[in-house]
Amino acid sequence: MTTMNIRSMARTIFLCLIVCAACVPLAAAQTQTGTVEGKVVDQQGAVLPGVNVTLTGPRGSQTTVTDAEGTFRFVGVAPATYTLKAELTGFLSESQPDVVVSLGKTVTAEFALRVGGVTETVEVTAASTVDVKSSATHTNISNDMLQLTPIYSSTSTGLLNYAPGINNSSAYGAQASYGNALLMDGVDTRDPQGGSAWTFFNQNLIEEIQVGGLGAPAEYGGFTGGIINTVTKSGGNAFTGLFSIRYTNDSLASNNISESMLDENPALGEAAITKKLADYTVQMGGPLKKDKAFFFASIQRYEATTDPTGPIATSQDISPRFNTKFTLQPSSNDTLVLGMQYDAYNVTGRQGYPGSKSTDQQTVTEDAPEWVWNAQWRKVMGTSTFLEAKFTGYTGYYYLDPVDPSPFTYDALTDEYTGGGGGLEYEDRSRNQVQASLTRYADAFGRHALKFGAEIERSHVGTQYEPYGPAGFYIYAYGGVPYYRISYGYTFHGDNKRFTAYAQDQWSAGRLTMNLGLRLDRIRGYSSDLKKTVYTPDLAWGPRIGVAYDLTGKGSSVLRSFYGRYYEGTATQFWISATPGIEDYVQTPLNPNGSVAGPPEVVTPGFMYGISDDIGHPRTDEFNVAWENQLTRTGRLTVTGIWRKTGDFINNVINGSQWRPVTLTNSLTNTTYTGYNWSNRSTTDQDFFIRNVEGYQYVDTAGNVIGTADPRRNYKALMISFDSAFRRRIGYQLSYVLAKAEGSVDNTGFGNWLGGVQWGSPNTALINSFGELTNSRRHEMKFNVEYNIPKVDVMLGGVYTALSGRPFTPFQRYTTSQLNLPLNSRKEIFLEPRGSQRNDFYNNLDVRAEKLFRVQNHRFGVYADMANLLNTGTVTTRQGRVPNTTISGHTVLYRAPTGVQTARQVTFGGRWSF
């Protein structure tokens, strides 16, 4: 079949999907609810029709009756803990307490009623915790876990790291941060430029976090790593409240940096410490009208004063944060949710352009407020149809202004910055998403849970980037002698436009369930400056095919298998260099006394990168096999094998460039090897081109192929987890992961992923480029335990983490006379295969001890959190440049420590909840 025919067919199917999505009363992406279903039989196993089944939760009760086959179903159930009760005249009533409903999960319950008086009720074992129909593997971080253990983070990416298989925000080997979908009540909270977490939140807001991304159904997209789906608290029929405060200061912090470490790197003496943390939350929820209308309000003031790593003495974040949520149930089948967050985020003492080498004089202030909104309507139609519609989004900005706007001087010999901070950067963002979906249960050759949905996203990025401040330049010097005045800056305005349609079916016949789905993303990047669509990748088709088999027929053990394709979310960073002004770079020569020596030399003139119109959006293929088994009433064991392969990497190459071999010295081994000089730089220095780099060929001056770009990122893992929700004094989540991430495209920041220089030259594309990636943790253990000591009513919570150290690679930076390439990063070549060295094995234990006082339904607690209880001082990063580099004026040799785990610090807290 030709490409044209495939595209034509794709268009036809795409139109069909749109028509279907419009015709069927629509269903929702990234669902915020779960399902409870089951069967009622008598003691002989005969089905019982006509049984009243009631599901009672925080916002009232729902009742249905069993059908001719004795089955029942509750759809669109908000995540919470419920009680399920079955009643039929002539039989003893039965109830199942502690039925935990999670996001997107189907809870299966079975009743076997005994003959007896209807006024009597028998309490039976709760429903299974295993979803025997889903093909997805999830980790839930419950409200109990967040409240009872010393976990704290105000960003989604920070919380991700508590889940198995995710470290340094790299989920299942994927690119850190950007590869993850960060959803808060269904709102995509990522920065539409580079995909990192844009909004902050109050951890006390969270009802439940579901960490997924393995075996994700078609309703989930915009990720190649993991999904963090956060549900915030809502009001219910009972008034609830939480008043919480946390405090620490520098006298409660220890030091874990040894003398030998300081000998190797004196700059470690400037490790980050928290000088003061004062954080309080007040929140309440309750009924406005019983069973009909509920409110929830939360206010936090977060203040943290730190002495960050490096010369900066004081940095302060102050963030008053306001959240409200109204839940309305105008009829028995309609739920309307309206939520809003305002966060006034203020920072002083943020690093300026010199980065970690900034002095206090070179810092910037940050003005960064944001509004987040969330409107959802859920409608249950009978017991077989469920409609969700959402309008979500946020708007905000961060404006960085220098404390001292005068120019700074960079000395290339010492790597030091002196003078002012420059650093003016104004960033505006907004994101709007409309989503609608329809879930429909039907019978045809088995039972079907069909879901159709559509989404529209419009996100905007506005940037005014003047990294050298109002003066517009910095001074480049060498050994104290000024050489150049360098100017750089740009403005950018762009929009991401996405339309998504998906269809999925959970098709059950007997014990077997097929999870079939297809997702289609149409992504476009629009430049407001050029007034044209710049980024036009192919339609992104994401099939999802999963199988789940109920091994016992009792809903307690399931074997799963899944294949799926996921695509990255939208980001202007993919195509920003194909807009005007990004590359402009002006260099003016200076006399040794600092005066201007002549007219500006335009080193890189104003030009735009070219961009391919036949480009594939980056994607990951996943295959996994999992076995999930209920071992105790609330405990389940999950074993998952994961294989992932990423492709369609987007980056830039230099069209028409030719490369001449040059002999370079490897200072690590004192041997020579072949590098490459850019032989036709003068004629091709404006021919940068954005494309899928797979297959790009690097050629020498005679046109012979030196090598071919082979960008790869593969991940394989065996993940074992055993977890139980907190019940009867104990809760736990224990996991072990054996994993390896390897390839030639690193999985750290988005620079390696969306931009950067790696594929511009054969030096960085071909030499030692394949190996183990930075976020490849061979062994990972995470133990999270909560335990209530009886009689004394003291709550103990602990989080223990043990990880293989991160790999790193020795590199050497060559001079311009050795390699005629612009930018230092283009002249840095790996001296050994990627990931040949590894940092130390990492151990960390955080503990919380909380004394509880209970008065009726009021719970008072005072606690102490001890981060890094054992005060271990594991080296987390080492200096990779050979033979050395300069940090804060100190010469630091290759392999010297540059990062150490955070030292022990005690934080005190108190709270009252009811």
Add this chain to the structure above:
Amino acid sequence: MIRAATLVTIAALIPLPAAASDTATTPSPPTIRKSMEKIGVRDVAAKPVRKDVARDDRQGSSAGSSPGFFKTKPGIIALAVMGAGVGYALYSAQNDRIHSPGKK
């Protein structure tokens, strides 16, 4: 091939909701009677059958669910703490605010 296979799959899925019938969820009285007869239980028609999913008024009560909660001592204290927290956060939102010259 993968694309073609998935297209076929999705094309096959699309008509399913139309072709499939609703799961029968509202039992008819004869069905109930039949069941009752089968297991030999009396008083078949004593309990009315609800026709659809519906929330009823039953709700587990707790001390905090009373409409007069805010007139109780804990309720008053909760309101006072809430008021103080909101007040200081609003004060902070005004006084700790950094205003960038770029927004003036």
